[in-house]
Every structure is written in C-alpha cells, then in structure tokens.
Amino acid sequence: MTAPFIADAAILSKAQPNPPRPTLRVLTCGSVDDGKSTLVGRLLYERQLIFDDQLAALRSDSLRHGALGEEIDFALQVDGLEAEREQGITIDVAYRYFSTPARSFIMADAPGHEQYTRNMATAASNAELAILLVDARKGLLTQTRRHATIASLLGVRHIVLAVNKMDLVDYDQAAFERIVGEFESVAASLAFRSVQAIPISARYGDNVVAGSADMPWRDGPSLLAYLENVDVETDGADAPLRLPVQWVNRRSDAFRGFAGAIASGRIQVGDEIVAAASGRKTKIARIVAMGGDLFSAAAPDSVMVTFADEIDASRGDVLCHPTTRPNVADQFAAHLIWMSDDSLLPGRSYLIKINGRSLAASVTDIKHKLDVDTGAKSAAKTLSLNEIGFCNVATAAPVAFDSYDENRTTGAFILIDRFTNATAAAGIIAFPLRRATNIHLQEQSVSKATRARLKHQTPAVLWFTGLSGAGKSTIANLVESKLVERHAHTLMLDGDNVRHGLNKDLGFTEADRVENIRRVGEVAKLMVEAGLIVLCAFISPFRAERRMVRSLVGEQEFIEIFIDTPLDVCKERDPKGLYRRALAGEIKNFTGVDQPYEAPESPELRLSSAEHSAEAIADQIIAYLEANKLLSV
C-alpha cells in the first residue's frame, strides 16, 4: 500500500509539461486551526508555485492580518475572501491548481467550522482522495470524525491522515501512533480503501515535500511523494455504460444529436443501446465530433451521438447497454446531507435534480438520523442544517439511477427549495424501493395519472404556433376531430375565441401578447392536470412565452407544432382580410407586418400548409402522436 519514497524529485517550475499520471482531485479537511490552509500554502511555496507578486502581496497581508508576526502566514494565500482574512478562518471551498513532473493536482480546501460543513461536503463530492488534518496536540475531534464520515459517505475512498504540528509535541513518535490508532477504530466503520498516516509540520515543512531530520523514526513517503504516486480509480471507463442525455441537438429535421458526458463505461459505433426510462432500443449510428466522427469514446468524454432509429430520448434519459441497465423507479432510499437553514419537512414538495432532470419530489420517511460523532442511528422527524439522515424519497415520475456506491454520477442528486431556490440537500442513493412497500401520498390518490388512466389516454398540450393565416386553427380543428373519433378526451383553446372571453381585456402590444399566452398556458396546464389532450392554436410570436408554457406543463407533455407557412403565402390567403388592413396601417402590432415572429428553433413538428393540405398535415400530427406513444394505435 505504501508507495516508494522519491527522495530526489526533479527541480520544479511553475508549470510542467503534460504530466503522465491522471489528474488527482484532492480534498483537504480537518478541524479549525489544524492548519489546512497553512499546509496548502506550504506545498505551493516549497514547490515554488507562489509567484513573486503573489508573495509580495502575501508579505503585506501577513503583517496586516497574519497570526505569525514577521513570518509569512501561508494561510492568507488560500483564504481569498475579505471576511476570511479578517476572521482568520476559511469559510468557503477554495480550489488550487498545481503540477509536478509526476502529476497535476486540483486541491479543494474545505472549511473547518461546523456551520460550513455543507461546503466540506461540496468539496468532497468531486474528490478522489482526502487529506485529513489532525493537530498532534489535540488528537481526533468531533469535526475530524465528522469530516471522515462525510468524505466516506461522498465516496472518497483514499485518505491521508496528516498529523500536523509535530513540532509542538517534540516530534514524539508515541503521540503520532496514538492518533493513528484512534483513527483506525473510526475508519473501521467507514468505506475507505486505503489510509496512509504521515506525521508533518506544515509550518516548518517536515514530511511535506521532503523528509524530516527531526523524525528519524519515521519510514515512509513525504506527503507530496505519496500524492504523486497514489493510485486511485478515476475514469470508470470499465464500469457499465451510463450516458445521461444532456441536450438534444435538432439542427434540422434530418439531424438529431444526443449530447452528454459519459458518466461511466464506453460506447462504440454499432453498439446496441437502450434509453433506460422508456426501454426503447436502438443502435449508435454516429459519434459526431467537430474534427471528424469518432468510432468509440469512454468516460469522462463529452460526446454527441446519433441513433440508427428514431427513438424518443430527451434530457434526463440515461443511455445504457441492454444487459447492464440502471434502476428505474419513483422511490428510493438515500442519505441526505441537509444544507438549508429551513429544516427538512417530510411530505413537503421539493425539486429534485438528478441526471439532468428536474422534477417534484418529497421525502416520505426519515428512517434514521446519523450521529457522525458516534455512528449511532436515532429516530428523527426532521433534519436541520448539517444533519445527515437516511430517508425514503419519492419522485413525481420514475427516474433512472444507480446506487452511489456503483456510480458517483448517476447515484447522486440534489434537492432544491421551490420557494427560495436554495440547494436544500445533497442526496446519495442507496437502493430503489418497490411500490408495495411504499407509503402512498394522499395527493397521489387522485393524481393527473389517475385521471388520465380513467380516460385511457396520455394528457398533452399540442401547441400550434405560426403566422396569422398559416392554417393553425383549421389544422387544429381537424386534429381534434380525428382524436375525438378515436374516443380521446380533448379541449381546444383558440386564439380568437379566448380573446372573446378570458382575455377580452387584452390588446396586441408585446406586453399583452405575453399575458395572453401566460393565461392560456395556465389554463392548458389545468386541463392537462384533468387528463385532457389540449389543442392550443395561437400565433404566440415569442420564443420565451412558448418556452414558459413548455416549462409549466413539463417537457414531455408539450408538443410544439410549428405551422411554417411562408409570410407571402399567408398574405396571399389573408382569410380575414387582416394583412390588407395591417399593411394599410389600420391595424397596429400585427405579427409579420410591424411585429416580429420568432420562429421555433427546435419544435417537435415543423409542417407547412403551403406544401401539404390541412388534412395531410393533421394525419402527420396523428402519426407523430402514435409514434411517441401519446396515442394508442
């Protein structure tokens, strides 16, 4: 486990060319005054990674705020915020970057104060190794145990126990070994794969970069030598494929690219893959890249793929290989680290963000609260700031996920407070829960899904947008007739009709058009809640409002149908004589004449009534609904 000690590292400069080992993401943590910032400052200084002008600023800051008199206080180099320098503590996570010939490092320096524990969890979430600092005089403290627990919980599998301030205990071997022994009993219940203990003095540099003349009893690598050589599994290219779809590139009708970062595993052109949520299968047709298509790619690459068949996948779907699929469920058990001043209330609706999807979620049950000082589990009705609990979480729809142990990307989520938009909790998934064992929420007993099931249909909004005279209402009417023939329950909201009632107080200025669409969007949302297929025919000239309605009803339920009839054709038709009057100046704010129409960038359907009859277009829309399982065949 112990790496060989490199006594004579090559001479370093500020930046080194292309270090061969993968970047190591390191977290430094420990209790207040254990000397984290001093250690990081010392590392940078000893490796001559602090520039002359930064050193000059540091000398003047040391005299003003420093705790060491004439000596340079290295902590001030990392405590970047004014409040931190004034109070002499680290409040927020700071990131430092440095390279040696052996490796590039990203170091996250986490705060020690209890009230900033959430920031420590933040720093741990991306770290592969943690340096846990302990003051040799004080031994393990509550914060030390807490930080070890959080690091373990967040998947940090490698620990350096840096016993600091050895100079203040006369470099005593017994003091060091006592602390190492204490930590072993703490680590026994945690999930670390390696623990390396190193006695150091950050202030004088013992065992930081080179060895220590004051500790002849010590046999092992210096801190830096260890960090340069430690082997941590990083990329997860050998794990099962997980490719969460991040963004769908609809450059044209012909091209549909699915973009995302490979969370784990690898893909290759021709691979059979599955969209986890729908279970639909297809093959990877291309891996598109600017410099030319790729044949294969692996974690952590960001890629854009195209499919051999047109299958429905959108942001939040997870692509995988057919034989190694993630869980798909709407309930799971997870650890929550509570990060908000407002305590967790079971049953309250939060937003969950998981694999790019945002949807409603609630905590249905707190199984227990974890006492990180003792490891004891106790019953709890709530979680307060910095508390950790093991909970059942229910989401509004099934989502794809893995256990966090298996995958640090697809097993993680955050909860967001719907009112303050603050990040309320970090979530670490343990395992899925089956329906039978679940508690059903009251509001779920008559839900949108229930109402829709009664009607044997999938509720949706068909949003027809386009210029006046494009044929929106005509086509929407035909589509509705065809739906009703097939016993679908529908409702039509038409621009002209709505303006005779609900919106009769509105005119045609930009502001009024926005309000018009907002009200229609809210009505459409209610109707979707009632389980209906809602047809909306509105010019709706602005992208922002169409997007607003899309977000009101949900991505999956909003079908934007762009009736893309050219302006010339609409003017020519002029079924209501409106263009003639607008061109004559009799009507102001007329879309296409003196007000812009913002064409949709990526509508679900783009159809032109200049090329096809209204009947043919209506059939195409019905075919689309069938293809996307919004209408049973």
Added chain:
Amino acid sequence: MPLTPHLRRLEAEAVFILREAVAEFRRPVMLYSIGKDSSVMLHLALKAFFPAKPPFPLLHVDTTWKFREMIAFRDQTAARVEMDLIVHTNEDGRKRGVSPFTCSSSAYTQAMKTEALRQALNEGGFDAAFGGARRDEEKSRAKERIFSHRTASHGWDPKSQRPELWRIFNTRLGAGETMRIFPLSNWTETDVWDYIAAENIPVVPLYLAKERPIVRRNGAYIMVDDERFPLAPEEVVETRRVRFRTLGCYPLTGAIESEAATLEAIIAEMRHASTSERQGRLIDFDESASMERKKREGYF
C-alpha cells in the same frame, strides 16, 4: 496533436458545462473579451454544439480603449465563426469622457466595464452569461462557483453562494436574477496555452513578441496604441520588443519584454515565469481584496 488525458478531461468538463447552460437557460450569451481565454471558450462552444452553431450570441463590452489589433481580431473572429456579435459601450460614460487617463482605474472600470456590462445584459434580456475566468487567476475567483448566482442588480454575494456538488448545478433563478457561468474554472494559464497549441486556436498577435512603441509609466511598459495617448513632457516613446500576457484596455495593460514570437516560445517562457499573469493588470492593484469588491458590484 492529440490531447493529453489532462486536457481531454478539462475539455470534456467545459463542453458539459456549456451544454448544461444551454439546456437550462432561456437566453444565454457569451462574454467575448477577445483574449486567449475567450478564444479557448469560443472554440469549446463550437465543439460542444457541432454540427449546429452555438445557440447564443457573443457579447463584447467595448470600453473604446482596447488595442486596435484586438478589435480587428474580434471582427475577423465573429465573421469566421458566423455567430452574432453584440458590441456594447456605455454611451453615457463615453459622453462624459470617462477614460483611463482622466479617471482613477476603479472609477473607469466601474463606468466602462461593470456598468456597461450591466446595461448590455439588461438590454439583451440575458439570464445567463458565460465568462472565461479561471480559478487560478486570483484568490477571490478561487472561491467562486462554476454556476455563480447574481442578484437582480448583478451583485455577487460571496457568503451565501449555493453549494455546488458533483456536477449537478442548481440553475434556478428568481425574478430578474441571472447566472454567470465559467466553463474554464478548473483550467490554469498553462492549460490554456497548451490547449491553444494542441487545437491550433487563433489568438490576437499581441501575445507574441514584436517591436512595439512603448512608454515606461509607473514601472510598467505601456503601449502607445493610438494618438489619444497623452504623453507627459518627460516621457519618450521608445521601440521595444514586447508582448502581453493578458489583454485589456491598452492604457491599463503592462507589456513584458520578450523574444517569444511563437506559441512554443511563449509556453517555454511561461514555464519559467516568476510573476502571475494578472501582474500586468493595473486595475487589480488598488488593494488586496479589490477583485472581490469589484465582483460584488457586478464586475465579471
């Protein structure tokens, strides 16, 4: 030249961040400041959305005091990448004659950069703006999130930043609030130059050493870029072989003497540099925490 695993990982992360913002925000914009970091960020955007164009415009806040070569490069670049370029100047500041020669650097920055940026973001109705800042540049930047929340008045509150776990970004905004997004957060100056070399990305020639007209002022070499430069009686314009490590407004940007006339030579020179790149930025020197103060007021 194939990318090293280190650069490949940085590239993948930046592409992820760019796509994440486009998927989550209504109307993003990319702050394009013409320098090397912006050049890298723009290149990453072209890669992230290929074969589509990046679905957002570029925005340049023009103080009217940029190097002429920067402006020429900006216009060439916008034409090359076929993206919309919005150029915004604080017209009120221009009318009042705010210039780096007549105002303090902080008053100048406030009017022509911070206020100008605010105006441009408000006028464009942008809810998210990409910036090329890196955490290794400056110590208050080292504490900033990748998705950095701004109040409705564009202020930054360092004490109540949202925790940013894994790569799950909380992109929720209240009314009028906006987000600054930094795809290059985890890059260093060396990474930027290595990537420029590996990907053959065009940069402003001012980064390369050349004989240029220079005045020595307050211990820095300032380039006399146009006739608006007011010479003090004792000052003489000399010709020196210099280049710039960072680019900003020419009266506020110090040159360094250098023989590095190629990308390779720059990289070799930087590996032995003993000062940080922001040393050439005169606006940072007002006081140690000046960057944090400017950012709280809405500076990028």
